[in-house]
Structures are given as structure tokens and as C-alpha cells.
Amino acid sequence: MTTKTEKLLLQRRSIRAFKPVTLTPEQCQRLMEVARQAATSTFLQQCSVIHVTDEALRATIREVCRQKYVGSNGDLFIFVVDLYRNYRLRQQQQVGVGQLHTTDVFIQGVEDTMLAVQSVATAAESMDLGCVFLGSIQNDIRPIIKALHLPQLTFPLIGLQVGIPDQQPQLKPRLPLALRTFDNHYQDVFDLNNFQDYDQVVHTYYDLRDANRRVDTFTNQIKKKLTTSQAQRNEILPVLHEQGLCWK
Amino acid sequence: MTTKTEKLLLQRRSIRAFKPVTLTPEQCQRLMEVARQAATSTFLQQCSVIHVTDEALRATIREVCRQKYVGSNGDLFIFVVDLYRNYRLRQQQQVGVGQLHTTDVFIQGVEDTMLAVQSVATAAESMDLGCVFLGSIQNDIRPIIKALHLPQLTFPLIGLQVGIPDQQPQLKPRLPLALRTFDNHYQDVFDLNNFQDYDQVVHTYYDLRDANRRVDTFTNQIKKKLTTSQAQRNEILPVLHEQGLCWK
Numbered sequence: 388m389t390t391k392t393e394k395l396l397l398q399r400r401s402i403r404a405f406k407p408v409t410l411t412p413e414q415c416q417r418l419m420e421v422a423r424q425a426a427t428s429t430f431l432q433q434c435s436v437i438h439v440t441d442e443a444l445r446a447t448i449r450e451v452c453r454q455k456y457v458g459s460n461g462d463l464f465i466f467v468v469d470l471y472r473n474y475r476l477r478q479q480q481q482v483g484v485g486q487l488h489t490t491d492v493f494i495q496g497v498e499d500t501m502l503a504v505q506s507v508a509t510a511a512e513s514m515d516l517g518c519v520f521l522g523s524i525q526n527d528i529r530p531i532i533k534a535l536h537l538p539q540l541t542f543p544l545i546g547l548q549v550g551i552p553d554q555q556p557q558l559k560p561r562l563p564l565a566l567r568t569f570d571n572h573y574q575d576v577f578d579l580n581n582f583q584d585y586d587q588v589v590h591t592y593y594d595l596r597d598a599n600r601r602v603d604t605f606t607n608q609i610k611k612k613l614t615t616s617q618a619q620r621n622e623i624l625p626v627l628h629e630q631g632l633c634w635k
Numbered sequence: 636m637t638t639k640t641e642k643l644l645l646q647r648r649s650i651r652a653f654k655p656v657t658l659t660p661e662q663c664q665r666l667m668e669v670a671r672q673a674a675t676s677t678f679l680q681q682c683s684v685i686h687v688t689d690e691a692l693r694a695t696i697r698e699v700c701r702q703k704y705v706g707s708n709g710d711l712f713i714f715v716v717d718l719y720r721n722y723r724l725r726q727q728q729q730v731g732v733g734q735l736h737t738t739d740v741f742i743q744g745v746e747d748t749m750l751a752v753q754s755v756a757t758a759a760e761s762m763d764l765g766c767v768f769l770g771s772i773q774n775d776i777r778p779i780i781k782a783l784h785l786p787q788l789t790f791p792l793i794g795l796q797v798g799i800p801d802q803q804p805q806l807k808p809r810l811p812l813a814l815r816t817f818d819n820h821y822q823d824v825f826d827l828n829n830f831q832d833y834d835q836v837v838h839t840y841y842d843l844r845d846a847n848r849r850v851d852t853f854t855n856q857i858k859k860k861l862t863t864s865q866a867q868r869n870e871i872l873p874v875l876h877e878q879g880l881c882w883k
Contacts, residue, residue, distance in 0.1 A: 389665070392640045392761035396669045396754050417637070419816050421644045423809045426756075428770045429860060430853075432810050441819045467821070472814070475825040476857045485861040490872040491773065492861065494745070498770060498793060501749030506644050508674075509757055513640035522676045522746060525739065536820040545746065561671045562680050566720070568667050571689045572784040573715070577723040605678075609724045612677060613733040613740065624738040624883055635872055 395512050400558055402517025405460035405550030414514065415462060418549065421510040422466075425503040433496035434503045435469040437535050437543075438462065447534045448546065452523040461550020465524065465531070466504045468496035470632070471540040487540055488634040493627070500544045511549050521546030527619040528626050539631045560588045562605070582606050643760050648806055650765025653708035653798030657688075662762065663710060666797065669758040670714075673751040681744035682751045683717040685783055685791075686710065695782045696794065700771040709798020713772065713779070714752045716744035718788040718880070735788055736882040741875070748792045759797050769794030775867040776874050787879040808836045810853070830854050 389397075410418075415438065422436055439445055445458030448465070457463065470487045477485060486492050504520065511518050524531055524546050531543050561567075562585060566576060586604035603611070627633045637645075658666075663686065670684055687693055693706030696713070705711065718735045725733060734740050756766050772779055772794050779791050809815075810833060814824060834852035851859070875881045 390758070390761040392643060393665065393669060393758045395640060396758050397672050399672060399674065399754075401674065417641065419812055421641060423812055423815060424645050424647060424806075425753075426647065426649065426768055427809075428768075430807070430856065431860070432815070434815070435821070436816045437821060438816065438818050444819055469815075471823075472825050473857045473861060475823065476827065476830070476854050477861065479825075479827045480854065480858045482858050482862060486864050486868075487861060489864070489869060490875070491864060491868045494773070494792075494871065495770060497742070497745055498749055498768075501746055502753045502768075505673075505750045505753035506647075506757070509754070510638070510641045510644055513638040520674055520676075520746075520750075522743060525742070536822075538821065538823065541821065544742075558672075559678070561675075564667055564671055567671060567680070567682070567717075568684045568686065570686050571692055573683070573685060573786065573789065574784075575719075575723065575786065577720050577727075579724065579727045582724070606724050606728065608678065609721045610728045610730050612679070613721060613725065613735060614730060616734050616737070616739065620734075620739045621737060621883065623742065624881065627738070633872065635869065 392513070395509065398558065399512060400556050401519040402552045402554060402556070403456045403519050404554040405456065405517065406553045407460045408551060410462045410549060418507050418510055422503040422507050425499070425506045427499045428495035431473060431495060432499065433469050433473065434500040435467045435472070436503070437465045437467060439465060444534050447530055448524065451527045451531055452521055453526065454523060457521060457546070457548055461548055464547045464549065465535060465543050466500045466545050466547065467537065468493065468500050468542040468544050470496055471538050474540050488631055490633045490635065493632045497544060504545055504547055507547060516549050517552035518547055518549040521548060525620065525623060526617065528623065542627060542630055542632055557592060560592050579606060640761070643757065646806065647760060648804050649767040650800045650802060650804070651704045651767050652802040653704065653765065654801045655708045656799060658710045658797060665762070666755050666758055670751040670755050673747070673754045675747045676743035679721060679743060680747065681717050681721065682748040683715045683720070684751070685713045685715060687713060692782050695778055696772060699775045699779055700769055701774065702771060705769060705794070705796055709796055712795045712797065713783060713791050714748045714793050714795065715785065716741065716748050716790040716792050718744055719786050722788050736879055738881045738883065741880045745792060752793055752795055755795060764797055765800035766795055766797040769796060773868060773871060774865065776871065790875060790878055790880060805840060808840050827854060
């Protein structure tokens with residue numbers, strides 16, 4: 388029998404319209420406790436969270452994300468890969484930066500950060516809140532690093548806007564499991580023909596959500612979306628290097 | 636009032652001893668459905684999951700992870716950052732590799748993968764199963780890429796061992812929120828003195844879990860753990876490049 392938590396996860400959808408209220412301090416506290424208890428790679432605890440309440444900061448982030456709901460109703464949290472805290476602990480114990488410049492440790496921090504943000508999103512949904520992940524902070528990450536006063540060895544990875552839902556979007560259809568899961572060995576089963584049924588489902592989904600929105604199949608989206616990118620999206624590796632991350 | 640899902644997340648701990656049974660096909664299917672519905676960055680769906688049931692493959696992965704419970708009782712899943720599927724869809728539509736070699740798109744795939752694995756872990760716990768994340772596959776990732784037949788533009792990011800718990804470990808204490816969450820601006824509050832109480836808590840935790848285990852405070856762990864690394868852990872960036880990822 389499907390559990391209540393499973394149902395939440397199976398019914399998850401991005402909420403992009405929230406009622407004009409903020410979370411209570413108690414709700415925020417509960418969400419942060421969940422972030423705190425999330426799993427952490429080799430116990431390094433390399434994630435920090437910034438709760439952005441200042442209107443000017445919210446406006447900066449909204450501008451980067453180019454979505455009016457960002458930093459608007461509800462509450463905005465930025466989840467930060469944080470290797471700086473451990474750097475400071477090492478520094479005060481007279482040991483050097485050690486492995487903190489490696490891709491290995493950065494990826495561990497990314498894992499901590501993503502485990503935390505997904506846990507918070509699930510908790511929020513269980514509290515009848517809605518949320519949307521904001522990968523769009525990567526549209527131009529330098530202004531965000533500056534605005535939040537993020538030091539070396541940190542990187543703002545993803546945002547989460549949380550609030551009381553003011554919309555009920557449809558569930559967005561996903562690729563069938565046969566195209567995403569494999570037994571023992573990866574298999575190239577990606578003949579375009581195998582995507583035809585799914586393309587039709589995606590096509591229908593968009594039709595229902597918004598008659599004015601351009602309808603596009605999944606395969607056509609992949610053809611178009613990944614072709615070019617805005618300039619700053621190609622600056623992510625340089626910014627990581629500036630932040631002292633992924634040097635080798 | 637704390638929700639049931641919140642309680643699950645607050646009580647989460649790694650399970651490393653499982654009863655000598657595998658999951659039912661129905662349980663596996665349910666977990667994969669949760670993976671499938673996880674959020675995905677710009678709808679690119681760049682995660683695949685490999686269910687490893689073959690004993691020789693399990694042994695290979697166990698050897699890399701150097702933990703006897705890996706690929707033993709219960710079931711083993713490897714979560715793969717998968718940009719290859721979208722590459723194939725583009726190729727068949729006569730468009731080039733586009734942005735797939737960029738760090739930007741790789742990070743989006745990492746996000747998809749981590750959102751999926753945390754969602755599956757939460758679902759598993761709600762089904763009274765236990766699990767442990769296996770970042771340790773990164774100890775030596777090339778043999779795993781080879782064993783699972785992973786093509787270019789894929790990267791096995793993290794494993795998840797799931798089963799019926801055969802132990803009840805203590806909850807592992809986390810850094811206090813004052814050292815992990817901030818309002819509006821990041822703050823360097825990392826004076827060693829601020830870690831004293833927490834160090835004592837961590838010290839006690841280890842004492843209780845296993846009297847024979849070396850007791851170490853958090854700050855001391857950070858001093859020691861990040862100092863050096865095994866050789867292959869420094870090969871992660873070269874391997875990403877070999878796989879066609881993070882070229883710029």
C-alpha cells in the first residue's frame with residue numbers, strides 16, 4: 388500500500404504562484420531543522436542555507452532568475468555548497484587547505500546541498516506548502532555571490548521558493564521507466580521511435596495547461612533547449628575556479 | 636504539529652546492516668516510480684538508475700566501496716548523471732552536441748540525480764526500509780563505469796543500498812543551525828570556540844555507538860579527514876573529462 392510520503396513524492400509538482408503571505412518563523416525553523424538532519428557525505432556537513440528576507444536582495448535574485456515569483460510571495464532560501472566552514476576549522480588548527488580545492492570534495496558538497504534541498508522540499512509539501520527549485524540562479528551567479536557576501540570555497544547552488552500554493556498545476560509527465568532504468572548494464576534504447584508515445588503525452592500536457600503556450604514534444608525540446616545558452620551560463624566553471632573550487 | 640514525513644526526515648540515519656532478503660519486484664518498482672517523478676532541471680530528465688543484481692557486478696562495486704554491506708543484503712541502485720540520452724535524441728534530429736559538454740549542463744544533471752536519490756531514500760524509509768548513500772563509489776570510479784557499460788556523457792554519481800534494517804543506529808548529531816543557516820548574508824561565525832559544545836556532543840555519540848571505535852570530535856575529524864586523499868579520488872575531474880563532461 389502506497390505510503391503517505393510516497394504519495395507526496397509521486398504527486399510533486401513545482402508551485403510558482405503563492406498566497407501573499409510569508410512563512411511563520413516556526414515553519415522556517417522546522418524546514419531548517421530538516422535541512423540540518425539531511426545526510427552528509429563523510430560527515431563533512433558542507434552545506435549552508437541563506438534565508439533571504441531583505442527586499443533589495445530578493446530583487447537582485449529575482450532579476451537573475453528572470454521569474455517574477457522569485458523572492459515574491461512566500462520565502463526564499465538559497466542553498467550554498469560550503470567548504471569554507473571546514474577551511475576555517477582547519478586554518479585555526481594549523482593545517483592547510485588540504486583537499487578543499489578538489490573536484491572530489493566539491494562534489495561531496497554538492498551532494499550534501501542537494502540532499503538538504505530535496506529533504507526541505509519534501510517536508511514543506513508534507514506541511515501543505517508548495518515550492519519551486521530555482522536552478523535559474525545560475526543564469527548569472529556572480530551578482531548572487533556578491534549580494535550574499537559569499538566567501539571563497541562557497542558556491543550558491545540552488546534556490547528554493549516556498550509558500551502557500553495559489554495554483555494547482557497538473558502533474559508533469561515523465562519519461563517512461565523503460566527509458567530511465569536498467570538492470571545491471573546501461574542500454575542504449577534511445578531510438579527516436581521509442582519516444583513517440585511520450586512525446587504525445589507531453590504535447591497533451593502543455594495543451595491543457597495553457598492554450599497560449601507553445602506546444603512542444605519532449606524530443607523537440609531537447610533539440611532546441613540544449614543548442615545554445617546565455618553567455619553567463621558558460622561562466623560557471625570559471626566562477627567555480629574563482630571561488631577556489633574544482634581546481635583539480 | 637510535526638508531520639509524519641517531517642518525522643521521517645528528522646529521524647533519518649544510515650542503515651548499514653540489512654536482513655538477508657532482497658526487495659520485492661513491487662517494492663523496487665515503487666522506488667523507481669518515485670525516482671521518475673523527482674524534480675528535474677529545465678525538464679531535461681538527466682538521470683538514469685541502474686539496479687545491480689548481478690553478483691559479479693555487485694562484487695566489483697563492493698570492492699571499490701570497501702564496505703562489506705555494499706551489494707550484499709538488500710538491493711543496490713546506482714544513480715547516474717545521464718546526458719547521453721539527450722545527446723542521442725539530438726543526434727537523431729541532426730543537431731550537434733550543443734551544450735552537453737558544459738559544466739552548466741553537467742551540474743543540472745547532478746541536481747536531477749541527487750533530487751532523485753533523496754526522494755527514493757525518503758520513500759524507502761516511509762516503507763519501513765532503510766538505506767545508505769554510497770558516495771564511496773567515487774573511491775575508484777573507472778571500474779564502475781566499465782562494469783556498468785556506461786557510455787560517454789554519463790557519470791555514476793552515487794549509490795543507494797536499500798533493504799530491511801537489521802540495526803537501529805543512533806541519530807548522528809548535526810552542527811547547530813547557528814553555524815549553518817544565515818539571514819541575508821553569509822557570516823563567518825566559525826571561531827573554534829563556537830564548536831566546543833558540538834564537539835562534545837559528537838564525542839559522546841561515538842562513545843555510545845561503539846566503545847571500540849576511535850572517538851573524535853567534529854573539528855578534529857575535519858582536521859584529519861580533508862588532509863590527504865586516496866589517489867583515485869583526485870582523478871574525478873580527469874574522468875569527467877574522459878566522459879565528455881565539464882569541458883568548459
